[in-house]
Amino acid sequence: MLHVGIVGASGYTGVELARLLAGHPEICLTAATSRQYAGKLLAEVFPNLRKRVDIRCENLSVDELIERADFFFTAVPHKTAMDIVPKLLAAGKKVVDLSADYRIHDPAVYEAWYQEHSSPELLAEAAYGLPELYRDRIRTARLTANPGCYPTSVILALTPLLRHNLIDPGTLIIDSKSGTSGAGRAASVGTLFCEVTDGFRPYKVGGTHRHIPEIEQELTVAAGKLVTVSFTPHLLPVSRGILSTMYASLTNEGDSTDLQALYEETYADEPFVRVLPTGTPPATQHVRGSNCCDISLQKDPRTGRLIIMSAIDNIVKGASGQAVQNMNLMNGFPETTGLMGAPLFP
Numbered sequence: 001m002l003h004v005g006i007v008g009a010s011g012y013t014g015v016e017l018a019r020l021l022a023g024h025p026e027i028c029l030t031a032a033t034s035r036q037y038a039g040k041l042l043a044e045v046f047p048n049l050r051k052r053v054d055i056r057c058e059n060l061s062v063d064e065l066i067e068r069a070d071f072f073f074t075a076v077p078h079k080t081a082m083d084i085v086p087k088l089l090a091a092g093k094k095v096v097d098l099s100a101d102y103r104i105h106d107p108a109v110y111e112a113w114y115q116e117h118s119s120p121e122l123l124a125e126a127a128y129g130l131p132e133l134y135r136d137r138i139r140t141a142r143l144t145a146n147p148g149c150y151p152t153s154v155i156l157a158l159t160p161l162l163r164h165n166l167i168d169p170g171t172l173i174i175d176s177k178s179g180t181s182g183a184g185r186a187a188s189v190g191t192l193f194c195e196v197t198d199g200f201r202p203y204k205v206g207g208t209h210r211h212i213p214e215i216e217q218e219l220t221v222a223a224g225k226l227v228t229v230s231f232t233p234h235l236l237p238v239s240r241g242i243l244s245t246m247y248a249s250l251t252n253e254g255d256s257t258d259l260q261a262l263y264e265e266t267y268a269d270e271p272f273v274r275v276l277p278t279g280t281p282p283a284t285q286h287v288r289g290s291n292c293c294d295i296s297l298q299k300d301p302r303t304g305r306l307i308i309m310s311a312i313d314n315i316v317k318g319a320s321g322q323a324v325q326n327m328n329l330m331n332g333f334p335e336t337t338g339l340m341g342a343p344l345f346p
Contacts, residue, residue, distance in 0.1 A: 005065055009057060013098055018046070031060060062088065065088070071095075073323055086119045097126075097145055102145035130218070132272075146319065149319055154310070161248070166254030169223055169228075175245045178241070180239060197237045248305065248308070259297050259299075272293060272317060278297070287343050295309070296310075
């Protein structure tokens with residue numbers, strides 16, 4: 001039985017980790033940290049966990065954490081993770097970090113978008129935690145950087161095309177929409193009910209969203225040449241879900257390729273990627289509560305452009321579910337353990 005700790009258990013990714021781990025047969029949750037709720041049962045903070053999770057929140061030092069578990073999820077903001085992860089690794093622990101601190105390979109790029117990096121020596125070591133692309137590396141990693149939610153929806157949808165030079169990356173436009181849980185649980189005027197409901201708006205417009213360098217990093221790897229994207233996120237008046245719609249011009253080779261067959265073949269053995277039939281667009285309500293990513297393609301013969309669509313639950317495949325998938329790989333468990341529940345509907 002693997003002893004597991006959640007560092008930062010009182011946010012949405014923390015509670016989702018606890019919910020998923022409650023049904024995992026190979027782990028025992030032995031630590032859950034929270035300064036704000038120290039002393040309270042996690043099920044008091046999140047009543048959905050009643051009679052499923054009986055652990056109490058604690059405000060533990062790193063030295064105390066080391067004694068409590070062998071594997072850790074760090075579900076804390078960027079910068080905070082850098083203060084914790086190196087110490088856990090030095091103590092021989094394995095970590096899946098859900099912050100942005102170890103996703104970007106180039107420290108100069110990270111620092112341009114975030115802040116100074118205090119452990120840049122770990123960037124080259126950290127596995128990028130998208131199992132569909134980096135499964136073998138994740139299996140042998142002691143540190144896995146869990147991808148961002150928007151990047152997950154985009155990278156899975158575009159990689160097959162870029163690998164085979166089927167679209168012109170210079171024409172790529174990415175339009176993504178997320179539920180409000182993506183903004184976290186901390187109180188903010190911008191995510192209050194009256195500010196969000198009955199409305200729909202873009203944010204971080206003009207190439208300013210911090211997921212852009214992560215998206216460009218991975219799409220550049222797929223294409224084998226530098227990819228620069230136009231990316232605009234939007235806030236949906238729903239709690240969960242990401243829907244990404246991507247537009248690109250087909251190359252001559254792409255125009256003559258059976259793209260549906262390519263995607264079906266690429267993801268045929270992937271338990272969490274579902275390529276939808278031609279003409280069937282994805283919908284956030286069809287992946288809600290699951291670790292699934294639904295992908296659909298549609299050619300626009302009038303413009304010669306391809307429309308690629310994907311849907312995920314932003315706090316499952318976009319965060320905690322993918323983190324559990326990575327934990328399974330890092331510890332030799334079947335990759336799907338604890339994650340095969342069907343999406344919730346309605």
